[in-house]
Amino acid sequence: xKKKKSQKTGKKRKEKKPAKKKQAKKQSKGLRDPVKELEKxxxxxxxxxxxxxxxxxxxxxxxxxxxxxxxxxDEELKDLISPKRSIDLKILRYLExxxxxxxxxxxxxxxxxxxxxxxELIRILINHTQGRGLYVTLNRASxxxxxxxxxxxxxxxxxxxxxxxxxxxxxxxxxxxxxxFVESPRNLxxxxxxxxxxxKKVEEKPQFLIFDSISTLLIYNxxxxxxxxxxxxxxxxxxxxxxxxxxxxKSEEHKGVVNSLSQFCDRILEIx
Numbered sequence: 294x295k296k297k298k299s300q301k302t303g304k305k306r307k308e309k310k311p312a313k314k315k316q317a318k319k320q321s322k323g324l325r326d327p328v329k330e331l332e333k334x335x336x337x338x339x340x341x342x343x344x345x346x347x348x349x350x351x352x353x354x355x356x357x358x359x360x361x362x363x364x365x366x367d368e369e370l371k372d373l374i375s376p377k378r379s380i381d382l383k384i385l386r387y388l389e390x391x392x393x394x395x396x397x398x399x400x401x402x403x404x405x406x407x408x409x410x411x412x413e414l415i416r417i418l419i420n421h422t423q424g425r426g427l428y429v430t431l432n433r434a435s436x437x438x439x440x441x442x443x444x445x446x447x448x449x450x451x452x453x454x455x456x457x458x459x460x461x462x463x464x465x466x467x468x469x470x471x472x473x474f475v476e477s478p479r480n481l482x483x484x485x486x487x488x489x490x491x492x493k494k495v496e497e498k499p500q501f502l503i504f505d506s507i508s509t510l511l512i513y514n515x516x517x518x519x520x521x522x523x524x525x526x527x528x529x530x531x532x533x534x535x536x537x538x539x540x541x542x543k544s545e546e547h548k549g550v551v552n553s554l555s556q557f558c559d560r561i562l563e564i565x
Contacts, residue, residue: 384414384417384564395530395531395535397536398558399507399539399551399555399558399561400563401542401562401564402564411503414538414540415503418538419447419452422501423500426499426501426502429454429504430455430457430458431457431510432509434459434462434464439454453494453495455475455491456474456475457484460474460476461476473487473490477513478510479514488526492529499535503538507519507539507541508544511547516549523539527558
């Protein structure tokens with residue numbers, strides 16, 4: 294009986310050893326891989342320049358693993374893996390690859406991330422250029438947008454707004470030094486004139502223009518008219534030698550428009 298007991302005990306010990314070794318190997322791997330995967334995620338190779346991936350299951354698992362390792366002590370790493378910081382770094386990396394003096398980029402965005410990406414884009418362009426910029430809004434009233442940006446701690450004094458939505462929505466508009474109102478997104482001539490006036494009104498030469506958005510413009514206008522209008526805006530940006538980012542919601546419906554505008558833009562950026 295003792296002999297059998299001894300054999301069972303020995304068998305159990307043999308089973309435990311490889312299990313411990315496997316666990317140690319897993320832990321060791323866990324300490325290295327998340328950081329490497331994060332670096333790969335934030336520095337995609339040249340051939341993947343048109344695509345960002347932000348909803349991949351592996352990425353979520355990797356970030357969860359990394360959060361467990363760093364705990365609450367390392368604020369710098371916590372900031373690095375936050376969704377906002379990830380978007381920030383991606384946009385910044387692509388902006389830095391574009392010409393320093395002047396460029397025009399078409400930014401395609403998923404509807405679910407639109408506001409967050411838009412806010413981070415404004416923040417980065419203000420910080421990146423250290424100057425003032427023009428913001429053309431067809432989606433949200435300028436006063437609402439300005440209030441939202443202030444809550445996000447974005448310096449709205451650096452922005453001059455061209456608001457083409459407030460008047461058409463029946464909202465009362467009051468004169469403001471940093472806003473020009475256009476009656477409707479349908480008035481492409483008026484919108485073009487307003488952008489010209491906004492550029493002239495800014496005391497310090499604007500360093501960038503954000504157009505929000507081409508998708509809204511397509512709701513109110515014929516596709517051919519929109520393409521001609523955007524082409525003329527890109528021409529202005531090049532004459533003024535300032536940076537331009539044209540926002541558009543990514544959709545199969547407007548794939549032809551994207552292909553057409555890509556001929557005029559320096560780069561198409563996608564954040565999925």
